[in-house]
Ligand SMILES: [Fe+2]
């Protein structure tokens with residue numbers, strides 16, 4: 001799907017946020033958008049594609065860990081840019097959605113409470129690791145600085161790979177069982193609204209561009225390079 005198709009879908013999605021808006025659209029436009037309305041981003045899809053962005057920053061972290069281990073250079077800016085994406089998009093937005101809108105619903109329903117407690121504690125631990133990464137990445141001058149940075153990047157990835165996998169496979173699917181389909185749909189709309197308020201537009205698209213830039217700077221953007229011979 002090219003960018004123009006994506007833009008058209010996004011625009012249609014937004015046009016259908018309220019019926020009041022839909023009623024003023026020309027009938028032909030309504031028909032065109034109606035087909036695409038089926039492709040609305042649901043609550044879980046929204047959260048899971050945000051995990052996709054988290055995963056791509058983690059892959060950038062992996063590349064930096066590899067370079068530190070091999071005593072190769074890397075632009076320190078890439079690490080602080082990656083950690084800033086984690087801070088603003090993952091910790092202050094995505095995790096906030098989970099903490100304010102998902103975790104309380106699971107606690108209220110008495111479902112997966114131990115898992116929710118662990119996920120919440122991991123969000124706090126992740127923030128502490130990101131603080132350290134942001135501080136060290138400013139100027140990792142000595143070999144010791146680079147070793148500390150690699151250890152923190154590794155600690156981050158070691159925790160978040162299972163964290164996001166557990167949310168994708170256990171927590172998010174269970175959401176369908178503890179809330180009605182109506183509440184599930186309105187939660188998705190609420191997430192869309194918060195996203196626009198937080199980022200002044202489609203936060204996912206904005207951060208997808210940022211993550212793509214990181215990957216290009218590290219030479220890991222070309223997907224085909226990872227295909228085994
Ligand atoms: Fe989480």
Ligand SMILES: [Fe+2]
Pocket residue numbers: 047051094095098164167
């Ligand atoms: Fe998450």
